[in-house]
Amino acid sequence: MFNDAQGSPTWRAPTWRNDAGTVILATMIDPERITALNRLPVRSGAAFVLYWMQAAQRADCNHALWFAAAEADRLALPLVVVFVLADYPSATAPHYRWMLSGLQKTAAVLRDAGIGFRLRRGEPLKTVLEVAESAALVVVDRTPARWSVTAKAALAVQSGVAVVEVDGESVIPEAVASPKQEWSARTLRLKIEGAVASYASRPLPPVPSPRHPATRIQIPGDGLPGRTGPDEAALFAAYDAAPGPAYPGDRSPEQAFPCSPGEAAGRTRLEAFVQDRLDRYDGDRNDPLKDGSSGLSPYLHFGQVSPLVVISAARAQGGPGYPAFAEQLVVRRELCRNYVRYRPLDYDAWEGLPAWSRTALDSAVSDRRAYLYTRLQFEAATTHDPYWNAAQEQLVRSGTIHNYMRMYWGKMILAWSATPREAFATALYLNDRYALDGRDPNGWAGVAWCFGLHDRPWPARPVYSTVRSMVAAGLRRKFDADAYACAWAPGQNPS
Ligand SMILES: Cc1cc2nc3c(=O)[nH]c(=O)nc-3n(C[C@H](O)[C@H](O)[C@H](O)COP(=O)(O)OP(=O)(O)OC[C@H]3O[C@@H](n4cnc5c(N)ncnc54)[C@H](O)[C@@H]3O)c2cc1C
Numbered sequence: 001m002f003n004d005a006q007g008s009p010t011w012r013a014p015t016w017r018n019d020a021g022t023v024i025l026a027t028m029i030d031p032e033r034i035t036a037l038n039r040l041p042v043r044s045g046a047a048f049v050l051y052w053m054q055a056a057q058r059a060d061c062n063h064a065l066w067f068a069a070a071e072a073d074r075l076a077l078p079l080v081v082v083f084v085l086a087d088y089p090s091a092t093a094p095h096y097r098w099m100l101s102g103l104q105k106t107a108a109v110l111r112d113a114g115i116g117f118r119l120r121r122g123e124p125l126k127t128v129l130e131v132a133e134s135a136a137l138v139v140v141d142r143t144p145a146r147w148s149v150t151a152k153a154a155l156a157v158q159s160g161v162a163v164v165e166v167d168g169e170s171v172i173p174e175a176v177a178s179p180k181q182e183w184s185a186r187t188l189r190l191k192i193e194g195a196v197a198s199y200a201s202r203p204l205p206p207v208p209s210p211r212h213p214a215t216r217i218q219i220p221g222d223g224l225p226g227r228t229g230p231d232e233a234a235l236f237a238a239y240d241a242a243p244g245p246a247y248p249g250d251r252s253p254e255q256a257f258p259c260s261p262g263e264a265a266g267r268t269r270l271e272a273f274v275q276d277r278l279d280r281y282d283g284d285r286n287d288p289l290k291d292g293s294s295g296l297s298p299y300l301h302f303g304q305v306s307p308l309v310v311i312s313a314a315r316a317q318g319g320p321g322y323p324a325f326a327e328q329l330v331v332r333r334e335l336c337r338n339y340v341r342y343r344p345l346d347y348d349a350w351e352g353l354p355a356w357s358r359t360a361l362d363s364a365v366s367d368r369r370a371y372l373y374t375r376l377q378f379e380a381a382t383t384h385d386p387y388w389n390a391a392q393e394q395l396v397r398s399g400t401i402h403n404y405m406r407m408y409w410g411k412m413i414l415a416w417s418a419t420p421r422e423a424f425a426t427a428l429y430l431n432d433r434y435a436l437d438g439r440d441p442n443g444w445a446g447v448a449w450c451f452g453l454h455d456r457p458w459p460a461r462p463v464y465s466t467v468r469s470m471v472a473a474g475l476r477r478k479f480d481a482d483a484y485a486c487a488w489a490p491g492q493n494p495s
Helices: 063-074 093-112 124-132 146-158 185-200 232-236 263-276 278-284 297-301 307-317 322-342 355-363 375-379 386-398 403-415 420-434 441-450 472-478 481-487
Strands: 034-036 048-052 079-085 116-121 135-140 163-166
Touching (some): 048 124, 063 079, 063 135, 063 163, 093 116, 093 232, 093 263, 116 232, 124 135, 146 163, 185 322, 263 297, 322 441, 375 386, 375 420, 386 420, 403 420, 403 441, 403 472
Parallel strands (some): 048 135, 079 116
Antiparallel strands (some): 034 163
């Protein structure tokens, strides 16, 4: 179990070196969070410093934003933040509405601080390349997701200007947590738990106030003088119209998320959790009928809350729930990021699973399934099992599933699909399609966990072979599963 008590406050990761000498170190940011993505110099005579915001959709405790602001001050230039709205495969209109509502609030905070903000729509790389032509330096934040890593690598090659990545999205910066793919929570925990105390007690960067306001700056794509590009209000409202189903069986029009979007709402949720529920987290978090966990995953997914703010608040509060919470927030979450970082090509594919579990599941492919469902039947929550249907209803309608039911949900898709590969594709599809916190390393690795990732072989059973199984009786032993099924039965909505 997690224990950061032996963490040394003087623990330091290797120092970052900037071979090209293009940027200086910004105070408040550990050098190991900063990576130069190319060896190009800062462009002289440029009009502004550009921060391409992707993963960290917040103004407060945003290490990339802070670094970009420090560089803008050093170069006596204003700072402009660009966010590009792109069609992400599988995300639903309600997901976009939630994200854009949070982003709109962040944009207002940035502008109040004298930082330019532009919302653009289009192909992200092309859009940012156009803006980068007039930038002195481009700063980017960090997600290990393939589309982002690929676009940033191309930007570094094609932009002709220094591109610097700042990783403020992990408690332990990804680059130093581990140099390789880790096999289990235990192996990662051994490497990082001693460093958590040190990182969790570092100063948190506040909203920066650059010395040169971006009030009147014009950037490529703005159009006529005084304009800031395409109609921003229309872009923020791009998903407000309620579209019908995108395909027969699509349930996205049913989605209504109980949590309010935005940095302030995320902070409020964090404070309430730390004050009222952290102490009983270890006992309550596995009971879907108790409001025992933080509910922060959508805020963490969209970067509306920093994981460093979360760990700092939890650590400052301390108490009996802290070790179990830190285990989930740091070890489990960062294990998922480690998986995505070191399996860039197949973290969301069958091939990303460990060889032992693929072999085991393939060996059981012709075992008789007690029930067989198609993806559309799963999507419609029309299985024989009221507990599973309730979990699917919770996913569709509220955008998340309670963690314990999420494991059961994934394991049963494996049990009731024609083949393990079909099951894997179904679980990944449904999680990415409907989860507000989906399309995330936690989701890709969470689904893969149901198929053996980060786990070990167990005694063999039909269909699962040596992959860990779950059964409905196990739910009933843990909590009042019938009450959960009633709460999420069609027509009910406990949230
Ligand atoms: C099949 C399956 C799919 C999943 N899909 C997602 C997903 O799309 N997005 C997502 O964020 N999580 C996913 N998880 C992990 C986990 O279920 C959620 O992170 C958790 O339920 C979120 O609720 P919370 O914020 O109240 O968590 P809390 O218990 O309050 O934990 C705090 C934070 O720690 C992290 N965390 C907690 N549990 C895990 C875990 N098991 N693995 C990795 N990180 C964890 C999350 O960032 C979470 O917000 C999945 C798990 C499974 C088994």
